[in-house]
Amino acid sequence: MRAALLEKQGEPLRIVDDIEIREPGVGEVRVAIKSCGLCHSDLSVIDGAFPATVPIVVGHEAAGIVERVGPGVTHLAPGDSVVLTAAPPCGLCYWCVRGEPGVCVNAVGIQTNTFPDGTTGLSRRGEVVYRGVGLGAFAEYVLTPATGAVKVPPDAPLDILSVIGCAVQTGVGAVFNAARVQEGSTVLVIGLGGVGLAVVQGARIAGASQIIVSDPVAARREAAARFGASTLLDPASTDVVAACKDLTGVGVDYAFESAGRASLVQVALNATRNGGVTVCLGAPPLDEAIEISPAVLFTVSEKKLVASVLGSSGAPREIPRLVGLWQAGLLDLEGLVTARRPLAEINQATADLRAGRGIRTVMLI
Ligand SMILES: NC(=O)c1ccc[n+]([C@@H]2O[C@H](COP(=O)([O-])OP(=O)(O)OC[C@H]3O[C@@H](n4cnc5c(N)ncnc54)[C@H](O)[C@@H]3O)[C@@H](O)[C@H]2O)c1
Ligand SMILES: [Zn+2]
Ligand SMILES: [Zn+2]
Numbered sequence: 001m002r003a004a005l006l007e008k009q010g011e012p013l014r015i016v017d018d019i020e021i022r023e024p025g026v027g028e029v030r031v032a033i034k035s036c037g038l039c040h041s042d043l044s045v046i047d048g049a050f051p052a053t054v055p056i057v058v059g060h061e062a063a064g065i066v067e068r069v070g071p072g073v074t075h076l077a078p079g080d081s082v083v084l085t086a087a088p089p090c091g092l093c094y095w096c097v098r099g100e101p102g103v104c105v106n107a108v109g110i111q112t113n114t115f116p117d118g119t120t121g122l123s124r125r126g127e128v129v130y131r132g133v134g135l136g137a138f139a140e141y142v143l144t145p146a147t148g149a150v151k152v153p154p155d156a157p158l159d160i161l162s163v164i165g166c167a168v169q170t171g172v173g174a175v176f177n178a179a180r181v182q183e184g185s186t187v188l189v190i191g192l193g194g195v196g197l198a199v200v201q202g203a204r205i206a207g208a209s210q211i212i213v214s215d216p217v218a219a220r221r222e223a224a225a226r227f228g229a230s231t232l233l234d235p236a237s238t239d240v241v242a243a244c245k246d247l248t249g250v251g252v253d254y255a256f257e258s259a260g261r262a263s264l265v266q267v268a269l270n271a272t273r274n275g276g277v278t279v280c281l282g283a284p285p286l287d288e289a290i291e292i293s294p295a296v297l298f299t300v301s302e303k304k305l306v307a308s309v310l311g312s313s314g315a316p317r318e319i320p321r322l323v324g325l326w327q328a329g330l331l332d333l334e335g336l337v338t339a340r341r342p343l344a345e346i347n348q349a350t351a352d353l354r355a356g357r358g359i360r361t362v363m364l365i
Contacts, residue, residue, distance in 0.1 A: 003139035009048035024070030037061035049285040056130035059138030061166035063158035085315035086134030088148025101314035110134035150319040171198025173311015183207035191259025192220040204228030244271040262288035
C-alpha cells in the first residue's frame with residue numbers, strides 16, 4: 001500500500017507504495033483511510049521530540065471505510081464509515097472495567113508504536129515498519145482492534161469527522177471527563193491549536209462563564225473568539241497569570257495547558273485559583289521537566305494537577321457523543337479544518353503546523 005514513511009527523525013517524509021499490511025486477525029478490522037488530520041504529536045515524532053523507532057508511518061486522527069473484518073467482529077461490516085482512535089479500549093483490563101479506558105493497559109500503541117504484543121502488521125521489503133502514534137494512518141489502510149473503529153453515519157463527511165479522532169476527542173473530552181467543567185465556571189486555555197480550540201468549544205458547551213485564551217499567534221486567538229472565547233491574551237505582551245487574577249478575582253477554576261511546553265504547566269498552575277484544577281494536555285519534549293514546590297502549589301492551596309489522554313474516555317462512547325454535538329450544531333468541526341491536502345503534500349502540511357499556519361490540515365488519502 002501507499003503511505004508517508006519516516007525513515008529518519010528530523011528528515012522529510014517520503015511517499016512509498018510498497019508497504020505490506022497483514023490481514024485482520026481475530027477481533028480486528030482493516031480500514032481504508034479516507035482522511036487523516038496532522039496533529040502536533042505526529043510532528044513531535046517526525047522532528048524527534050519524541051523518540052521513536054524507524055521506519056515508521058505516523059498519523060492518528062483518521063476516518064475511513066471498513067474494508068475487511070477479522071473473525072469474531074460482528075458489529076462492523078465492510079462499507080461502514082468509521083472514525084478511528086489511537087487508544088482502542090480493550091474493555092476487560094483493570095482500568096477499562098473501572099471506567100478509566102483512557103489508561104487501558106492494552107491501548108499502549110500510542111507510546112510503543114506497536115500492537116500490545118510488539119508486532120505492527122506492517123513491513124516493507126522484509127523489514128518491520130512501525131505503526132506510529134497508535135495507528136499509522138498516513139496510509140491507504142490501517143489495522144485496528146474493532147473497538148478502535150467507531151461507526152458514524154454513512155453520509156457523514158469523513159474529512160471533517162476525522163478531527164474528532166484526536167484533537168476534538170482530546171480537548172472536548174478533557175473538559176467533560178477529566179476536568180468536569182461546571183456551568184458558570186471560569187476557564188483558561190493556553191495554546192490554541194486543534195486541541196486547545198476543542199477545549200474552548202467544550203468549555204462553551206459546558207456553560208463556562210469566562211473562557212480566557214492565550215496564544216502568541218493572532219489568527220489562532222481570533223479563531224478562539226469564533227469558537228466562544230471571551231478574552232484573548234497574547235502571552236508575548238501580557239502577563240497571563242495576572243490577567244486571569246484580574247478577570248476572575250481569584251484565579252480560574254480550570255486551566256488547560258494545550259501548547260505542549262512544560263514551562264506553561266507552571267503558568268497554568270499559577271493562574272488556577274486555590275482548590276481549582278489544572279489539566280495537562282500538551283505533550284512536551286521528553287527532556288522538559290516541571291518544577292513544582294509542593295508546599296506552595298498543592299499543600300496550602302489544594303490545587304489539583306491532572307492529566308488527560310485522548311479525552312479520558314473510551315472512544316466507542318465518546319465519538320458518537322461528539323458526532324451528536326456536531327449534528328446538533330453545538331460543535332464546530334468545519335472551522336477546525338483549515339486545509340485539505342493530498343498525501344503527497346505531507347511535508348508542506350508539517351511546515352504549516354511548525355509555523356502555526358491555519359489550524360488543522362487534513363490529508364486526503
Ligand atoms: N493529551 C493528549 O491526548 C493529546 C492529544 C493530542 C495532542 N496532544 C499534545 O497537545 C499539544 C497541542 O497539540 P496541537 O496539535 O493542538 O498543536 P499545535 O501546534 O497546533 O498548537 C500548539 C499551540 O500552542 C501555541 N503556543 C506556543 N507557545 C505558546 C505560549 N508561550 N503560550 C501560549 N500558547 C503557545 C502555538 O502557537 C500553537 O498555536 C501538543 O503537545 C500535542 O502533542 C496531546
Ligand atoms: Zn494527536
Ligand atoms: Zn483495557
